[in-house]
Amino acid sequence: MTEQKIQRTLQIKNGLQYWEYTTVWQMLGDNAALYGDNGGDADGDALLPVVALDEGDEGVQAVLDAGYGEMVRAIYTNARDFMRLEAWDDETALAWLDDAEDDEIYETAQGIVANIANGWAGFLGGEVIVYRVFDS
Secondary structure (H helix, E strand, C coil), X not given: CCCCEEEEEEEEXXXXXXXXXXXXXXXXXHHHHHHEXXXXXXXXXXXXXXXXXXXXXXXXXXXXXXXXXXXXXXXXXXXXXXXXXXXXXXXXXXXXXXXCCHXXXXXXXXXXXXXXXXEEEEEHHHCEEEEECCCC
């Protein structure tokens, strides 16, 4: 089982203008790639990185100073462990989880996390799910 970690990380604001996103990606340099998934957009409704970035990482402070993002507390996990936590002690759900395919688990996890989170992003078919359940 993957450990679920609560970490502070940089969330890029949604709804920026195209040129503002271009500026953000330039500010972040190599760290900009952490917001994408194999060259495309990550699943979900929040611009959160696949690994946590803090103020000491390349470009983060510049993005914060420009008002294009904020530091948030988020949970990092994977789809199977997320669903195991959601199932808790429900024997039927745990049995389904043992037999289900990874894509089926990820699809189910997406529906749940979208309802409980203040924003989320999914990467690599559910190998990484990062979501906010805290206000900041």
